[in-house]
Amino acid sequence: MSAKQLLLGTLILGVVGNIFDMIFHGGILGSTYATISAMSDMANKGGMVWFIIADFVGAFLFTWFYSKVQVAFEKTSNGAMMYGLFLGIVLTIPGMLYESLMYNGFPYWLSWVWVIGGIIHYTIYGLILGMIVKPKKAAA
Amino acid sequence: MNTKQLLLGAVIIGVVANILDGILHGMLLVPTYNSIPSMSGMDPGKMPWFIFSDFVLALVFVWFYGRVHASFEKTPMGLLKYGVFFAIVVSIPTNMITTLIFKGFPYWLSWVWTLAFVIEYAIYGYILGMLVRPKTAKA
Numbered sequence: 570m571s572a573k574q575l576l577l578g579t580l581i582l583g584v585v586g587n588i589f590d591m592i593f594h595g596g597i598l599g600s601t602y603a604t605i606s607a608m609s610d611m612a613n614k615g616g617m618v619w620f621i622i623a624d625f626v627g628a629f630l631f632t633w634f635y636s637k638v639q640v641a642f643e644k645t646s647n648g649a650m651m652y653g654l655f656l657g658i659v660l661t662i663p664g665m666l667y668e669s670l671m672y673n674g675f676p677y678w679l680s681w682v683w684v685i686g687g688i689i690h691y692t693i694y695g696l697i698l699g700m701i702v703k704p705k706k707a708a709a
Numbered sequence: 710m711n712t713k714q715l716l717l718g719a720v721i722i723g724v725v726a727n728i729l730d731g732i733l734h735g736m737l738l739v740p741t742y743n744s745i746p747s748m749s750g751m752d753p754g755k756m757p758w759f760i761f762s763d764f765v766l767a768l769v770f771v772w773f774y775g776r777v778h779a780s781f782e783k784t785p786m787g788l789l790k791y792g793v794f795f796a797i798v799v800s801i802p803t804n805m806i807t808t809l810i811f812k813g814f815p816y817w818l819s820w821v822w823t824l825a826f827v828i829e830y831a832i833y834g835y836i837l838g839m840l841v842r843p844k845t846a847k848a
Contacts, residue, residue, distance in 0.1 A: 607747030607811050616809040623802040623809075634798045638777040659773050660799060663762040670755045670762070672747050672811055 570636035570702055575629075578701050582628035582694050587621055589693070593686050601679065607672035631656065631694050639702070646699035653695020657688035710775040710841060718771035718840050722833045723764035729829050730763060738821070747812040770795065770833055778841075785838030792834020793827055800826040 594602075602608045635652055642648040665683040669675045734742075742748045774781075774791060781787045804819040804826070 610812050611810055619809055620806070623806050626802040626805075630798050630801060634794060637794055638780040641777040641779045655773060655776055656798070659769055659795075660803070662769055663765040664799065664803065666762060666765075667759075670758055673749065 570632075570639065574702050575632055575636065578632035578635075578698050579625060579629040581697060581701065582631060583625035585693065585697060586624035586628055586690070589690050590620065590624060593690075598679075598682070604674075605672075605676075605679075606674040608675075628694070631691070632698060635695075635698060635702075644699075644702065644704055646696055646703060649699025649702065650692055650695040653691045653693070653698070654688065656695070657691030660691060661687035710771075710778060714841055715768075715771055715775060718774075718837050719764060719768040721840070722767035722770060722836055725832065725836060726763040726767055726829065727760055729832070730759070733825055734759075738818075741815075741818060745811075745813045745815070747814060767833070770830070771837060774837060774841075783838070783842050785835045785842065788834040788838030788841070789831050790834070792830035792832070792837075795834070796823075796826040796830035799830075 602611060631653075634656070635649065638652070639649075642652045661684040665687065666680045668683070669677040669680045770792075773795070774788070777791075781791045800823040804822045805816075807822075808814045808816045808819045
C-alpha cells in the first residue's frame with residue numbers, strides 16, 4: 570500500500586465514519602444515551618470535535634493495519650470487505666460487551682446494538698478501502 | 710492454524726488474561742474505579758462474566774491470527790509483533806472515546822488502559838507464537 574492510498578483511505582473512511590456515527594449515535598441512539606446515568610454529561614465535555622478526530626484516527630489505524638495484513642486477503646473489494654468484517658468482530662467482541670458490565674445503567678441490549686453497528690461500520694470501511702487499493706487493470 | 714491450536718491458544722491466553730486483568734483491574738486500579746461516578750456501582754456478581762469475557766477475548770485474538778497468519782513470521786517474536794499491532798488497533802481510539810462518553814472517566818486512565826493493552830497483547834502474541842511455531846525436524 571502506498572502512502573497516497575494510506576492517506577486517501579484515512580480521509581475517505583474518516584468522512585464516512587463520521588457520517589455513520591452521526592446517524593447511528595447522534596440520531597438513532599441519541600435519545601437512549603440521554604437516559605443512561607453514566608453517559609449523562611456527555612454533551613458537557615465539548616467533545617464533538619474529539620469524536621470527529623477520533624473517527625479519522627480510527628480510519629487511519631484501520632487502513633494502516635490493512636497494509637500490514639493485506640497479503641492474507643484477496644486484493645478485491647470483497648477481500649477487503651472480509652478484512653473489515655473480521656476486524657469489526659475483533660473490535661467489538663468482547664469490547665462492547667464490557668460496557669454493560671462496567672458502567673452504571675448501560676443496558677445489555679445496547680452493547681449488542683453497538684456490536685452489530687460496529688460490524689456493519691467496519692464492513693463498509695473494508696468495502697470502500699477495497700475500491701481504493703484494488704490493482705488497476707493493465708491497459709489493453 | 711488447526712482447531713487444536715485455536716482452542717489451546719484460547720484456553721492458555723484466557724487464563725493469562727484473567728491473571729493480568731485480575732492484578733490490573735481487580736487490584737491496582739480499584740481505588741481509581743471507585744472514584745469514577747459512572748463506574749461506582751460495579752456489582753461483584755458480574756465477576757464470572759469478566760472471567761468468561763477474557764476467554765472470549767482470547768478466542769477472538771487467536772481466531773483473527775488464524776485469518777492473517779500469512780502476514781507475520783511464525784515465531785514468538787513475529788507474533789509478539791502481531792499482538793502489538795492488534796492492541797494498537799483495538800485500543801486506539803476506543804479507549805480515548807471512553808473518556809468522552811462516560812461520566813468522570815479520566816483521560817489519563819485511557820492511556821493507562823492503552824499501555825496495558827499493548828503490554829498484555831504483546832504477551833499473548835508471544836505465548837501464541839510458542840504454540841504455533843513449526844516444530845524443528847529431529848536430526
